[in-house]
Amino acid sequence: MEYRLKKYRCFLYILLTASVVGLMAAVYMDYWVKVPSTIKIRAGIEQELDFHVPASGEIYQKEAVESMSTQVESLHVDFSKGVTVRANQIDNYQMDLKLFGVLPYKSVDIEVIQDTMLIPAGIPIGIYVKTDGVLVVGIGEFENEKGETVAPAKYILQTGDYILKVDGEDVENKKQFIQMIAQSEGEEMILTVRRNEEITDVKIKPEGNQNEEWKLGIWIRDNAQGIGTLTYVSEDDSFGALGHGINDVDTSTLMQLDEGTLYKTEIVGITRGENGSPGELTGYIEYENENVLGEITNNTSEGIFGVCKDEVIDQIQYEAIPIALKQEVQTGPAQIISSVTGEPEYYDIEIEELHYENENVNRGLVIKVTDEDLLTLTGGIIQGMSGSPIIQDGKIIGAVTHVLVNDSTRGYGIFIEEMLEH
Numbered sequence: 086m087e088y089r090l091k092k093y094r095c096f097l098y099i100l101l102t103a104s105v106v107g108l109m110a111a112v113y114m115d116y117w118v119k120v121p122s123t124i125k126i127r128a129g130i131e132q133e134l135d136f137h138v139p140a141s142g143e144i145y146q147k148e149a150v151e152s153m154s155t156q157v158e159s160l161h162v163d164f165s166k167g168v169t170v171r172a173n174q175i176d177n178y179q180m181d182l183k184l185f186g187v188l189p190y191k192s193v194d195i196e197v198i199q200d201t202m203l204i205p206a207g208i209p210i211g212i213y214v215k216t217d218g219v220l221v222v223g224i225g226e227f228e229n230e231k232g233e234t235v236a237p238a239k240y241i242l243q244t245g246d247y248i249l250k251v252d253g254e255d256v257e258n259k260k261q262f263i264q265m266i267a268q269s270e271g272e273e274m275i276l277t278v279r280r281n282e283e284i285t286d287v288k289i290k291p292e293g294n295q296n297e298e299w300k301l302g303i304w305i306r307d308n309a310q311g312i313g314t315l316t317y318v319s320e321d322d323s324f325g326a327l328g329h330g331i332n333d334v335d336t337s338t339l340m341q342l343d344e345g346t347l348y349k350t351e352i353v354g355i356t357r358g359e360n361g362s363p364g365e366l367t368g369y370i371e372y373e374n375e376n377v378l379g380e381i382t383n384n385t386s387e388g389i390f391g392v393c394k395d396e397v398i399d400q401i402q403y404e405a406i407p408i409a410l411k412q413e414v415q416t417g418p419a420q421i422i423s424s425v426t427g428e429p430e431y432y433d434i435e436i437e438e439l440h441y442e443n444e445n446v447n448r449g450l451v452i453k454v455t456d457e458d459l460l461t462l463t464g465g466i467i468q469g470m471s472g473s474p475i476i477q478d479g480k481i482i483g484a485v486t487h488v489l490v491n492d493s494t495r496g497y498g499i500f501i502e503e504m505l506e507h
Contacts (some may be wrong), residue, residue: 116184121441123194125410128175130200135167140190172197188478191469202405205474205481206315207422207429211348211370214331214340215308216382218249218256223304224333227294235292238303243280245336250277259307266291269299279341306333309340311351312368314472316425316484316504318393318401324379327388327472328484328499329447345381345439347393347485348372352427358464358493366425366469385507387446387499402429409480410499411441419477421485423470425462432456447486450498465494
């Protein structure tokens with residue numbers, strides 16, 4: 086009986102310990118996400134940092150820390166209350182924080198930046214991008230001249246590979262690559278392939294199909310088109326759009342860009358979004374030189390970026406406004422600018438959640454459409470609205486990125502700070 090009682094007490098102690106550890110871990114993670122790993126502040130301006138976290142620590146000049154100087158000046162901060170900071174010049178700092186002044190918490194990078202003004206756009210754009218080489222979107226098999234099933238590319242190429250060269254010759258497009266295979270006469274070829282950012286050479290031997298055509302048994306793509314929304318234009322005519330990258334529809338991988346172009350587009354139709362069925366904007370694009378609005382130079386997970394023509398500025402109805410840094414964004418009312426009617430207009434939304442530390446930077450903001458006019462027109466957020474700038478308190482804070490499939494009134498956004506990181 087006494088032995089059983091001891092076992093029962095031991096079990097209770099273990100259960101209590103596990104519960105306490107679990108509770109502490111939950112509290113720790115709750116505090117962890119409340120302070121960004123990188124904080125930007127404006128040079129020459131006093132700013133308040135108020136994260137409502139019982140953490141304190143020291144701020145050091147990063148250069149001094151990295152040089153292992155024995156005399157490193159520091160500034161003590163206590164985030165259990167609001168902290169006012171000011172830095173007069175561009176520089177980088179490091180802040181080491183502890184919870185309750187005791188438990189190691191996190192190391193935060195502080196970047197002092199120049200204040201930035203952007204022109205919010207909200208106008209629809211047509212997008213055309215050409216891949217760097219050709220993208221392998223599928224590996225298959227076929228019957229050769231003897232009726233045998235063959236798969237020349239199996240175990241050699243992979244979905245998501247970019248074929249850059251054939252026997253040392255650059256691959257410009259899909260049509261050229263198909264001609265290279267057709268002219269191979271079945272001889273072994275050396276393909277230069279980019280796979281997961283690594284470039285390697287592979288050997289492959291085409292097989293003849295029943296029509297006596299040389300094939301590798303792969304499906305390839307060399308471009309993508311679509312419509313989206315221009316987020317902003319800066320004073321040097323550079324632009325940012327979409328708030329997310331252009332991914333291949335089959336492989337879901339970020340497309341490696343060789344060149345890209347922005348075109349004028351006209352919204353000709355709206356498919357309303359419903360729960361479980363995302364809606365979309367339908368646009369009409371003429372891929373003619375006179376309709377070119379700009380050049381896309383970067384396709385990144387934070388959006389597409391490049392340089393636009395002066396006539397883009399003429400289409401935008403708004404003046405340049407400041408950006409809001411992450412710590413300045415608040416839950417509550419905000420607006421988006423979108424051109425679902427053909428002209429950019431402000432529509433009311435609610436910012437429901439802020440996620441500073443979300444692994445997916447495109448989901449830092451959780452938003453809900455509250456504007457009755459927009460809900461009537463679109464049902465909420467629909468495809469083609471990606472990139473619509475989000476405005477709060479006269480500042481551009483981010484861009485719309487995704488809709489929640491099970492609730493078309495709600496979706497995600499990216500902090501403008503993340504878009505400017507590219």
